Amino acid sequence: MKIKLNHGIQIVFVCFLFVVGLNGFGQKVGLVLSGGGAKGMAHIGVIRALEENGIPIDYIAGTSIGAIVGGLYAAGYSPDEMEAIFSDPSFENLITGKIEDKYTYFFKKQELNSAWVQFKFDLDSSIFTPSLSLNIVTPFQMDFAFMEVFGKADYACGNNFDSLFVPFRCIATDVTNGEQVVLKNGSLKDAIRASMTFPIYFNPIRIDNNLMYDGGILNNFPMDIMCDVFQADYIIGVIVSKPPKEPTEDNLIATLMNLIIEKDKHNYTCSNGIILKPDIPELSLIDFKKALDLIQIGHKIIIDSLDIIKTHVHRYVSPLEVSTKRELFNRKSKEIFIGNIKVEGLNRSQSIFIENTILDKNEIITLEELKLRYFKIIAEDKLKYIYPYLAYDTIENYYEIIFHAIPSKPFHANFGGYISANAYTTLFLQLQYKYLGLQSIEAGLDAYFGRFYNSLVLSTRLDYFRKPTFYQLVKIGYNRWNYFNTYRSFIGSETPSYLIHEETFFDYSLTFPVANKAKLSGGFAVLHVNDRYYQSNVYLKEDIYDKNQFSGISPFIIFEYNTSDYRFFSTEGLHLKIRFDYFDGYEINIPGSTSIINERTADNCSWFNLNAYFHKAFPFSKWYSLGLSGHFAWSNLPLFASYNASKLRSNYFAPTHESNISYLPCFRDPSFAALGLSNTFKLYKNLQFRLDGYYFQSIESIIKNPDYTASYKRYFSRYAFLAYASFAYTTKFGPIALNVSWYSHNDPNFIFNFSFGYLLFNNKYF
Template identity: 35%
Template structure:
């Protein structure tokens, strides 16, 4: 009887275990976070609401921005810490691919030009001879993701199951055209792969596979958590949808549909709960509404909280979660870098990199090495494809791995300016870069326009080391035709025929002084030849007066520059002080209308000091203020006549349009100028600018009855410039509509629409 009872008990126990197996297999709550660009900020609000209401999050999977948010939570960041990072101005800059100005090594930068777009010339590949190089490598984003997540990877032993919360990340494998689930490896690189939207960021390789945004093939990985974790409940946060059918007129919609596969966003009510906050449509990279999206995600989770609580078996207090977080974070090691390991370069090229990094300490913190990292990123001879930190079990220190490649040797830059006035320019530049123990850059460029024509050939060598320096040379031809730069003349006051030709050879060398500064010495040899009539009563048969000035100049310049744009800047500062000497012979040849002597010659020698300060301050409310100041001092003497003296005088040109006109009131041998600027940016790409400047010459250059020049009384004259502009910053360059006022003898108000840059090649004496 006892044996029969025992047998019966075993049978009942076996049946109970069999019946319970499915329930035992399904345990815990999984959170799935979809892709969706900036709208993914709603995921943060969802996590915040779940944690506040003691809802356990046992597993996380995410795609694209969902992978980034989920990885942060799995790596031990609190919801508030995640929100603070993702809603910061710094994060917006990382996503935009813009470097913090404190990291932008001005020492390595080239002279500004009118370029819109850089094209890589691929001579080896006949299929694609010319490829745009405009896709950004988000250098600072890569660095910050590494800083935020690498220590958690090390704690987990590079196994995502061992993070504070088991995690899955979805990327797209282009070679197999399939979604790739990342379960182990470097957490930072996995997230970087998952957020790599095509044509926005450069892709990265993991295990020799080229990976892109996981949303291309699986934008809502509920199937991943079901397969890997078999949770009892899936909470899905959905902030995206499939793209609409392509339109014949909309090229972007066609590209999106070619790249992105449709995702099944349905979530069976038996398996889970779908949270779909109502969010406005915005650009993928527009994070201006981040806080709004966070709140929308929080509100949606709170609306569904009764339903969520009814579906979970038990709760986990926020205090308990915080305790787990502290325990996990306590195991993280501070970043001490032992070795820097370079891949992707030849031995001589690798030596160039190590010489660039040569003055780092044996054991550097990540902050200490960051300046050198961004110095490499700013070097246009190199392409930084990625980085990662890995804990070395032997040394118990981190090794920094840098994936570097030589930049494409040949690039073609195209640009210019399209104007409703006369500042129409076409610009093209061919660059060649070669990397070995040192670095070489060669360039040729041309400008064509009604007002301005120029050609330049240049070479520069960079020598890395404990005290890096560069040396180079330029040969430049500049031609300014002021006769064609003014639409009409109202009075016979300003000479209408003014042509200035400048040819020079410039040899220079420099060293860096701080991240944003450099000290440069140069020596120039050249000729300026001006052709002009000194009044407007000339005919086609008349010959113009000519002034030729053969010169030597030596100068020393210290410059700090952190301005955020090469034209229409709205942040940063520029400080420049230069001093030098000029020696030269002036030769004047009179034309058919000249009343002065047929020809004269004169030797000139003068010293000069020029001080410039251009600074944008922090915002006061929605408006940013700026200050501009300039002082030019010299002992320069007058030339042989009034017009040649004006052409030889430095010009005050604080706004782009002033560079295209011969404004005689803003030229002097000694002057001071100051201005105030306001910039209001209703969106990231639109600026409304207002600027006012006062120009104070020490002694104005004046004309007597014989067209000879003489100095006016000290501080007798002063002139104003007022400018207002609406500027839209496109990917190619600025589009501006401006109204300018100049204290001009004839026209005072100028209205113009410009598309592009009013930037010229270097000039020595202009």
């Protein structure tokens, strides 16, 4: 009897172990993460809390931000590592499209102009076909970052998502066929990039030659995929999205979200599980600034639901076991070294240019070196889009970088100008042709039209990618400043009320990069300068103006370093420019009827100019920046036939936009030193208030003689002050500014201006 009883106990115990095995040791837990933009940061907290409390994650599926977080976890990233990625200040650059400062190339930047808008177009059988962008954010930075983050996992899993650290699925929308796609193999980076591509914000990508957008369009919470594909025993689902705002006539994003994002029609009954909906405050899609708070919200909802989850999940996996498994998976990956390159989507000449820019023959580079060269290609501004892939070469034991590129439209038209309450209003037009082949070539026309300033410049730029990297720039142009039509810009009683300054030039230069933020240029200009003015402010209609002309050649050397954030009103960065010019030519002076001297003169003349300028902005806080600037000029300028001609050939100090577009004799002398302080207060988003003060000290000044000729005055004999106050609201097209300038020792002292945009001159020599 005793034996039979023991046998019965054994049978019961075995049955108990079998049941526990089914419900514990063999139990598989799936995690489903919804889309929802920045709110998806809560998913990281969910994963962290599950790991900390021994709740296993055997499968994971997600859409959009759920695909990003789930994909990171499946790729072997811990919750701490994910938090570090999203809380890094540089992460904001990925979602805004801003390229990090260290990857911008001053050498490649276009010369500044007054453009507001740009159109890119092609000419096909004489039909004008403009290019319309499908994205708000240019994702060059994001695409490369995805490759950095997910590149190793592709090799570790053999492009099979079931072989990741945790088996993974994500959803994308195939807009070619109008259906959802469950991504289960191939490039993990591409799958996640497709799943999070919200229309209008980001460029779509192609997978299997089909155009892919955000999976949330058709399936924002892939519970059905977890049930049908993985057949998990218990499912933890996390929904961070909420119904989009009611669409209104003036809210494009809300309207798009109502049209695009799948409404809450999920079927939660396919398996035993729990659906969690964290209480998350309303956020924009790309507002990741509160990532840490959102992570904590996700962590809290798991802790609050832990008792319910543990009543169903009997299997325990220790954090150490998870960490060990993750480490073993990550050991399968290969460090990324690039030894080969392939370009798709371009013609052979264009491909060769990119190949030679990225990789030298027999060269193997790191991912960071690749990133530096990748952004050099971006800076060319001749590709509409370039998407990077990594493929591991098992024979050579290095990675191959594959670029799929789309060439940009070759013709560019830029429109803009400067609108002023004073008489400076000027329109701007630029036409460019940009060619990418074995070399990078640009040809353009820049034109300004207005009462005050007229200019026409033809230019050609030829870039060489072979070391040493440099470009040739050739310009032929004409500039004309009509100060008579802007009499309100004249400051001081010594200023003539009629003055026209013209420059005709041929300019040739070679420019070499000096690291990322600087460039060195050398070249020469052939000049013809023509000035017309009356010697006296009192003249009759029949009076004849004086003509003073200079014709000659001017070799020059320019060094420039620039990390400033804006053309004017900069709040951070340093701008340093040193320029040396030598002029050699002859002067012709033709007196008019208001001149005391009646003889026509012609003289040879030569001199040098040295100008050194800097502006450094110190951002002390989010709301305040202090700027320090200086300008030193030195010259052995000879005296010309008249005072006006001598002043016009002199160096000039123009620290503000308004002083740069005005003729101010009080800030013109051959040699001087000037210092200034600028205080910039950020009042609200793009609204700034700026208060500047400058001191100008002439080292060697020019004075007017009674016969309208010029003389040099003793050293340090003259000084002047400039004060400037401005409210400026920065728009995408340019600043809207209300400002006042005060100039000492002049009448009038105050000049007011209300303006929109910038007025930036083409090549200006005097």
